[in-house]
Amino acid sequence: MRILIAYLTYSGNTEEIAQHIENKFVQDDGATVDMHEIGIDLVPDLQQYDYIFLGTFTWDYGSTPDEVKDFILEVGYKPESIAIFGSGDTQFGGEEIYCKAVDKLVTFYGSKWDGLKIEQSPRGSQEELIDQWLEGVLEDVYSTA
Numbered sequence: 001m002r003i004l005i006a007y008l009t010y011s012g013n014t015e016e017i018a019q020h021i022e023n024k025f026v027q028d029d030g031a032t033v034d035m036h037e038i039g040i041d042l043v044p045d046l047q048q049y050d051y052i053f054l055g056t057f058t059w060d061y062g063s064t065p066d067e068v069k070d071f072i073l074e075v076g077y078k079p080e081s082i083a084i085f086g087s088g089d090t091q092f093g094g095e096e097i098y099c100k101a102v103d104k105l106v107t108f109y110g111s112k113w114d115g116l117k118i119e120q121s122p123r124g125s126q127e128e129l130i131d132q133w134l135e136g137v138l139e140d141v142y143s144t145a
């Protein structure tokens, strides 16, 4: 099974979530996992992957960063099995716009899974949140494999 984890990060928090997800796959399941840093790496052909994980932080009063929008346009279609995760901060306007970009992408792609929202860095207690969320996604992944 081939997995792509694509993410945008400025200060490293979303990257930490991406790396945590990567480690889970590599340690527990032996899947082939490719990492893609949006805005840095050449956009890969998503058709070669069985599952895509797309990560973004939220910006500018609940907005999706332009780099993520460009990535979406360049990909040019909506992959069927795409799970969305992201980092945000409630101090930037409260629950209403907290990790809003995650909600927007879940809706845009019609993702089968709830989006994962992490406040700032996932290090510490929030790692458990990632694990719980991944369990839900993996249940589907391995029941259809």
Ligand SMILES: Cc1cc2nc3c(=O)[nH]c(=O)nc-3n(C[C@H](O)[C@H](O)[C@H](O)COP(=O)(O)O)c2cc1C
Binding pocket: 008, 009, 010, 011, 012, 013, 014, 015, 057, 058, 059, 060, 061, 062, 063, 087, 088, 089, 090, 092, 093, 097, 098, 099, 100, 119, 120, 121
């Ligand atoms: C100018 C600015 C605007 C932000 N706006 C939001 C926002 O609207 N909603 C939110 O949840 N987080 C917001 N954040 C917080 C970032 O999403 C958060 O720091 C995130 O962890 C950054 O991810 P990164 O470390 O991967 O770059 C904002 C941060 C900055 C600097």
